[in-house]
Amino acid sequence: MELESIDTQKWIELGTDYGLKVIGAIVIWIIGSWIIKKIRNGIAKVMAKQNYDESLQKFLLNLIGWILKILLILTILANLGIETTSFAAILAAAGLAIGMALQGSLANFAGGVLLMIFKPIKIGDLIEAQGELGVVKEIEIFTTKILTPTNKEVIIPNAALSNGNITNYTTEGKLRVDLTIGVSYDADIKQTKEVLMKVLTDNPQVLKDPAPSVNVSELADSSVNFAVRPYATVADYWDVYFGTIEKCKLALDAAGIEIPYPHQVEIQKKG
Secondary structure: OHHHHHHHHHHHHHHHHHHHHHHHHHHHHHHHHHHHHHHHHHHHHHHHHOOOOHHHHHHHHHHHHHHHHHHHHHHHHHHOOOOOHHHHHHHHHHHHHHHHHOHHHHHHHHHHHHHHHHOOOOOOOEEEEOOEEEEEEEEOOOEEEEEOOOOOEEEEEHHHHHHOOEEEOOOOOEEEOOEEEEEOOOOOHHHHHHHHHHHHHOOOOOOOOOOOEEEEEEEOOOOEEEEEEOEEEOOOHHHHHHHHHHHHHHHHHHOOOOOOOOOOOOOOOOO
16 A cells, blocks of 8 residues: 555656647747747848838748747747757757758859848849849749840859849939940041031930930041940930941931041062
């Protein structure tokens, strides 16, 4: 009878001890889950205010949620008296193995995250990067797609894009069109500048601010070269570029100003 009393007392003590730990674990889980939810909601609000990409928001929120839940589970296991060092070591080893296996993909993912957070480019921007010129069509987690002027889709890994130089032609909203027009040495410089400037000022697609300019840029071997510099919006760039070349040629012809071209001299030797 006395032995049974001792066994019963031990079971009660064990039950009380572990029962309290289980109840504590449940309480920790409930409170921890509530805190995780609040943290995710707070981060989601910050991302929404910063206009983060929707796909990036979902991915980061899920990633943060899983990390916090793993930490919560480890906390609960420690509260129950279970050794968590081995679990942490297994998680660290698994993370290292996955990181080594997906090194390139992770670099592209990190590059995509940086592009979406700092936003050096956005969809619709005309950019030049990695030797390619085109309009940004899509920014994904691992790659960015641009559409070239020849209507070719170019896919650039985000790691290379985020670590390289990016020229964004759209950011300022205005682009300078750089043209060089050559005329004969016999041409009157003042008249030529007036003719070329009139071409620019008469074009409604050429911006008034910044003002266009025409200046002598070079005394070349067979021509006096003028730097013709109109400004245009990104959308009108190519129209201004090609239209200005054509209109300058027509205007110079109408003014009787010669545009030099290569001459070939044939020398015949009489025997």
